Amino acid sequence: MTDLLSVRDLVSRFPVGGGLGSLFSAKQYIEAVAGVSFDLEAGQTLALVGESGSGKTTLARAIAGLGEDVSGDVMFDGRDVLNLAGSDRKALRREVAMIFQDAVSSLSPRFTVRALLLEPFQIHDMMPDDPDAEVDRMLSLVGLPVTMADRRPHELSGGQARRVGVARALALKPKLVIADEPTAGLDVSVQGEVLNLLNDLREKLDLALLVITHNLNIVRHVADYMAIMYLGRVVEIGDTQRIFDEPRHPYTAALLSANPTTDADAAEQRIRLEGEVPSLLDRPSGCEFHGRCPFVRDKCREVVPEVSTTQAGRRFTCHFPLGPDGAPTG
């Protein structure tokens, strides 16, 4: 099976500074995404995790062709996303749907649910012959009663509004859905519902799903694969269950152990994440995690670690990756 999405050495930059200083010195940039590579097949889910500011949203936007200063390669279903001609750009808009971080507030309060659901068709000049039937179909797809069509966003619960957002994203039958924090701000029980919905739809519609979330319970529940980002780079990626069972990168281990758990023993073994996230304007030498790593050694401060790949296809960048006992090897 060939990959639906293939991302290679993706870099996304933002200019920083401005003000008087920038008149006299060369323009400065941060690399919010700094050389990311991964693949995703149809029907599979990849979760993207990492602390705030690690570049998750920037990566998602770049993949969807919405980035501004982006280099590298993004191949989606045979299309070269970063070098698209006009008509292909429009097709990409249909085939890659993005559920934005602020999905609910982006539902215009003036429109009814019906109008909101038909908007994607309007934008793409693809209005269905029987719009009402289409609206009914979409509402049913996301488990909402068809009577919701006449409501306005403020008349919906958080979970219902999120379902409308999902329906809108699926309107034009995309092949890839990118969901940025799809459950943020929802009650825990509703989070589960929205997640199960996305998961069911992924299966039913053979969608590829890229989910960005801080909630590791979600990751464990829905994602076949997970990628852990730090300072714009993927420091570990692989099969979700295997990573939970045996994280190789100390940053992954720290993130996982910071996750609320009912297991008292696991709580005992938590690794504390010391220190602040470094500035993208002043990236640390060697391994960029060295200043916060509980297992740091001299080599880590000096030498950039290479990517290691295991037989099971796990990739990580660490000089002294953790073994099955959670202690560094080598």
Ligand SMILES: Nc1ncnc2c1ncn2[C@@H]1O[C@H](COP(=O)(O)OP(=O)(O)OP(=O)(O)O)[C@@H](O)[C@H]1O
């Ligand atoms: N439009 C922009 N202009 C300048 N810098 C930006 C812009 N958008 C993001 N950044 C910077 O890029 C870095 C990555 O931001 P991004 O929003 O991708 O992180 P994130 O992982 O999605 O964080 P969060 O979990 O808080 O949503 C941050 O340092 C951020 O300040």
Ligand SMILES: [Mg+2]
């Ligand atoms: Mg974000």
